[in-house]
């Protein structure tokens with residue numbers, strides 16, 4: 001099956017009871033047994049729920065994995081991966097990382113004796129400098145948030161493999177429409193389903209997808225034991241979202257390119273961060289591992305003025321000033337005062353999050369309305 005068919009049919013079959021084409025929302029916590037232990041594979045909805053199973057099968061299919069696990073949020077999914085580790089183990093992670101992931105690693109897991117190295121991975125061979133015999137996991141986000149750095153998944157997987165280290169890739173920004181990390185050698189793909197997979201800004205959810213059964217069994221054990229599962233209603237919504245992922249992503253990419261090009265030609269704009277530009281430092285890697293360049297675009301204004309950036313995001317009308325990304329509607333964010341406000345100025349500026357940086361999640365509205373909106377807001 002090709003990708004555009006998998007999003008609609010992958011892992012799915014009509015429901016056994018009445019042939020409903022979409023799986024019913026099995027809004028139940030428990031299942032009747034004929035004799036103790038006599039059930040049809042479902043006994044309690046933390047362990048498994050048929051609507052969640054339908055979603056998990058779809059997730060496995062679109063990422064070319066064999067096993068999917070759906071969680072109550074993206075962070076719950078990441079939490080489950082780190083629980084594979086033991087005190088004393090080390091993790092090598094991207095330094096330009098989703099803020100919530102950084103907080104989970106440093107504020108929760110460091111105190112349990114897990115050590116995290118946050119490093120630049122623009123040149124993947126840099127990873128080798130940080131590998132010790134305690135390194136058990138490499139955590140990669142690509143493209144990164146909000147600087148749109150690109151990390152070479154294939155080379156990273158080769159390094160991880162040579163040292164017997166697990167490689168997990170946060171594929172939230174790219175989605176499997178653009179890149180499929182398991183095919184490039186990663187062991188675990190993670191998603192904030194909240195974003196592009198759900199696609200409609202109406203749910204919070206996370207996912208893990210793997211190929212290997214032994215790894216899937218360990219993660220399933222953690223999912224069931226720790227209990228951060230998602231409910232059947234949200235599973236249904238996510239499944240519905242995934243069915244249009246390919247058409248939405250195609251338009252996100254088209255509009256992303258138009259917006260990035262417009263900003264690049266604007267006299268008041270200093271830098272535009274988008275992997276589709278030939279001037280992007282890892283454009284060639286992006287071209288090799290991604291099908292297209294996505295709908296996430298960040299930019300700074302000339303003079304790098306904090307107040308001017310705030311004014312721009314306040315004046316936008318089609319773009320909504322809000323956290324999150326990946327929905328059909330265009331969103332704008334100001335990292336220095338929103339997602340990265342808790343990071344000291346000198347720290348955030350090291351990775352490029354300067355005062356005037358604005359991040360856009362370009363939606364699938366009419367391109368003319370998006371450009372006109374930017375025009376009136378930037379002036």
Ligand SMILES: *Cc1c(COP(=O)(O)O)cnc(C)c1O
Nearest residue numbers: 073074075098170172192194205
């Ligand atoms: C949003 C996000 C997360 C966290 O997911 P939640 O669903 O908000 O818990 C992790 N990684 C990336 C890249 C994200 O954008």
